[in-house]
Amino acid sequence: MTRTGSASGPTLAVVAREAGVSVPTASKVVNGRADVGADTRRRVTEVLDRLGYVRRPRFDATTPPGLVDLVVHSLDTSWSAAVLHGVEQAAHDAGLEVVVSAGLTRTGGGPGRGWLDRLTARGSSGVLFHLAELTPSQYAWLTHHRIPYVMIDPVLEQPPGVVSVGATNWQGGLSATEYLISLGHERIAVIGGFRRKSCSSARVAGYRSALVAAGIARRPEYVRHGEFSESGGRRRMRELLDLAEPPTAVFVCSDGMALGVYQALAERGLRVPEDISVVGFDDLPESRWATPALTTVRQPLSEMAATALRLLVLLMAGERAEQAEQPGCPRTELPTRLVVRDSTAPPNALAGRRTHS
Known part of the structure; x- marks a missing residue:
């Protein structure tokens, strides 16, 4: 059973009782399962936040992570090929393996709930998003599940604190x-x-x-x-x-x-x-x-992708990305020519x- 990382924190049973659901249902919400209704998910999440329930970290920060995800717009462009090249080289240097998902962001918005469920199931330690548009609920889901992520050339202006890499x-x-x-x-x-x-x-x-x-x-x-x-x-x-x-x-x-x-x-x-x-x-x-x-x-492009991977490694190790010129907007920009x-x-x-x- 998933429990808080603190022995003095609320148990999942307390969360379930406060939210008026069963313990298995509360566990599904905590673990990002898709088979939970939207209202139930919202109610349980509110109780989790109110009680200060802290989900156990997905990985041990003292050991090197082994797997990260890369979400690209498509695989049929030289733009994406350059991004893949940069990530692959940097991942090799860091001793990481990369899972690539394509086409999840073509119609606007970020990857769906099913993909997020698979992300937790395979134990990925972090995610790189390329040309993605995440919704507020998707940002919240990643934060709640303690999955570090970095945006490569994000489509829209990012919320405060989101780490991204782009060009000038x-x-x-x-x-x-x-x-x-x-x-x-x-x-x-x-x-x-x-x-x-x-x-x-x-x-x-x-x-x-x-x-x-x-x-x-x-x-x-x-x-x-x-x-x-x-x-x-x-x-x-x-x-x-x-x-x-x-x-x-x-x-x-x-x-x-x-x-x-x-x-x-x-x-x-x-x-x-x-x-x-x-x-x-x-x-x-x-x-x-x-x-x-x-x-x-x-x-x-390749340098942007490699930089994003290196920043993701720092986030996975529990470090903060302090590369931003302005507080609250941690964006790295590489020079154009x-x-x-x-x-x-x-x-x-x-x-x-x-x-x-």
């Missing part, structure tokens, strides 16, 4: 736009991901800051948002080309979207960079294979005069 997205957007300005472009558009995604909003904010610093008027019609995909980039570029005065350069907030931009330009018989310069973001292998090779902002290739050039004089007909 604002600086990346700034450097991409500053480079286009240095080439002589003033009609510069941006294609971002969904507005609610924190990485996208930071990159677009960097773009806007560069325009302001250069004294270039911001044009609302030059700011477009969509999903991080080739089709999303293609659709938004078509919209920009349909403007009375299309841009001469575009900063695209992911390499995948930038490939869609290439497609939209090819449909109109336009050349990169002779007619329009394009800058991406990520520096995935596709950016080097594209024709012309894509100028892009490199974010260190502009990689100049062949998709950018000074604005073409004829393209500069071209308008939509």
Whole structure:
């Protein structure tokens, strides 16, 4: 039977009596089982918190943990491959084994209750979440069950105290736009991901800051948002080309979207960079294979994942992550870097005069 870690603390029988349930039902709640009704789970959890019941730690912090979970958005992208590479290398160095789950976060929200049940059943010592959106109840579940976790490039702003690793997205957007300005472009558009995604909003904010610093008027019609995909980039570029005065350069907030931009330009018989310069973001292998090779902002994906694994190991050992610059917001940001290739050039004089007909 699961008991409190303190001999003087309330027993599970006391918790069950206070909550008006059986001891087996209270045990199911404590151990994260799925076969408990929502109201019953809430009632038992409230009693656990009120009585100060402390669940026994899942592992002995004095011995090295052996198993961690990695939850990735998908396995069919080079983005995820870079994350897997970073985690695998860092886990090998730490003597850990990794269980990988994919596709649990594609439709929004974090992994479901069934996955959380399996997490406790296999005895994982910690979790890395990649591009996940956890609900308040899922955060509470992980905290209650004392399962350390770290977010890799989280989609949304995280609650206070949640440890995460990302890149300097604002600086990346700034450097991409500053480079286009240095080439002589003033009609510069941006294609971002969904507005609610924190990485996208930071990159677009960097773009806007560069325009302001250069004294270039911001044009609302030059700011477009969509999903991080080739089709999303293609659709938004078509919209920009349909403007009375299309841009001469575009900063695209992911390499995948930038490939869609290439497609939209090819449909109109336009050349990169002779007619329009394009800058991406990520520096995935596709950016080097594209024709012309894509100028892009490199974010260190493998390094971000490895850093997240090392932070998770610290949390599993009972240490606090003090890497944050601001108290209550323990986020580590690794630097981005502009990689100049062949998709950018000074604005073409004829393209500069071209308008939509």
